[in-house]
Amino acid sequence: MSGPLIVLIGPMGVGKSTVGALLAERLGTAFRDTDADIVVAQGREIADIFLEDGEPVFREFERQAVRTAVAEHDGVLALGGGAILDGSTRALLAAHPVVYLSMDVEEAVKRTGLNHARPLLLVNPRKQWRELMDARRQLYEEVARAVVATDDRTPEEVAEAVLDALELKEA
Ligand SMILES: Nc1ncnc2c1ncn2[C@@H]1O[C@H](COP(=O)(O)OP(=O)(O)O)[C@@H](O)[C@H]1O
Ligand SMILES: O=C(O)C1=C[C@@H](OP(=O)(O)O)[C@@H](O)[C@H](O)C1
């Protein structure tokens, strides 16, 4: 198996899960999301894993989930926003068609501000999002084969831009 057709990375709320599902539909392939894989494997929501076990344990589940998904899945794969924090994950992704979906902070607050499913943005989302991006921006750029800005674009328009960036044709 040759690995995923597309791997989506980028910050929380940028649309990896939404656009990933659309892309899979347009390409006539399957969609997989490592956050969803972790929820199924653990039988708990992401926020509960953070609360009960802490972030380092979640990151280890995530590291393993990415490894398994990259090895097994040949469709569209969306990762959680922090997956690229792990150096071995970044090394693994170097061989794959990774697209970084980007957005600015105001768009991020609009898309995630009121959503309690994301434990890292529970208090002062604007400040926390800026801090996360200061720590991660360079890692997203380092791993990505293409960058697609999502501000002022519908999920359908983002999906189209991803297909263009990777020169992929619809099914
Ligand atoms: N291009 C877009 N424009 C406006 N809202 C969007 C866009 N993409 C996603 N959203 C919305 O933003 C929220 C987060 O999307 P999601 O796909 O869960 O992001 P991620 O998986 O990157 O965290 C959802 O409510 C989704 O409907
Ligand atoms: O950026 C992060 O550290 C996280 C992003 C989330 O996924 P999404 O990027 O799909 O929201 C989820 O994995 C967890 O809440 C941590």
Ligand SMILES: [Mg+2]
């Ligand atoms: Mg997601």
